[in-house]
Amino acid sequence: MAEFTHFNDEGRAKMVDVSEKPETVRTAVAHSSITVNEDIYGRITENKIKKGDVLAVAQVAGIMAAKKTSEIIPMCHPIPLTGIDISFAWEQSGSDYTLTIAAAVKTKGNTGVEMEALTAASACALTVYDMCKAVDKGMVIGKTYLLEKTGGKNGDFKRDEKIK
Secondary structure, three states, rough: OOOOEEEEEOOOOOOOOOOOOOOOEEEEEEEEEEEHHHHHHHHOOOOOOOOOOOOHHHHHHHHHHHHHHHHOOOOOOOOEEEEEEEEEEEEOOEEEEEEEEEEEEEEOOOOOOOHHHHHHHHHHHHHHHHHHHOOOOOEEOOOOEEEEEOOOOOEEEEOOOOOO
C-alpha cells in the first residue's frame, strides 16, 4: 500500500511538494454519466432545452472545471493544462437513455491530471442536470471514475473495463 504524503509531521494536511519530481507528459481520462428519460433525451438531441445547447454548455463547463480544479480541491496543485477534450456517447436501456461522458486531460509537468479529468467529467454531468431539471428532476448521475492515466513515478494505469 502506498504511503500517504499529504500529512505533515504534526499529522495535519499539507500540499505535497512536487518540486523534485521530473517534468513529464501526463494524461488522464475520466468517465461519468447521467441517465435521463426519453423526453429529456429527445429535447437534448433535438436542441429543444430552453437553456440552450446542453452538450455544448456541458462541454464548456467540463473544460472550465478542469482548469479550476485546484480552486475547489484543497490539495490539488494549480497546473498548466495543455489539452482538454470532452466527448459524449448515448446508450439506451428500455425507456431510459444514459449519456456517457469522457474527459481527457493532458499536461507536461511534475504532477498528474487525474483530479482535473475527474472534475471535468463530474462538472459535465452536473451541468446536464442543471440544464434539464425543469423538465424532470429524476435524472441520475452515475459512477464517476478514472479510466486511465499515463506519466509520473507511479507509472501508467488502465482500468480493464468500463464501470456500469
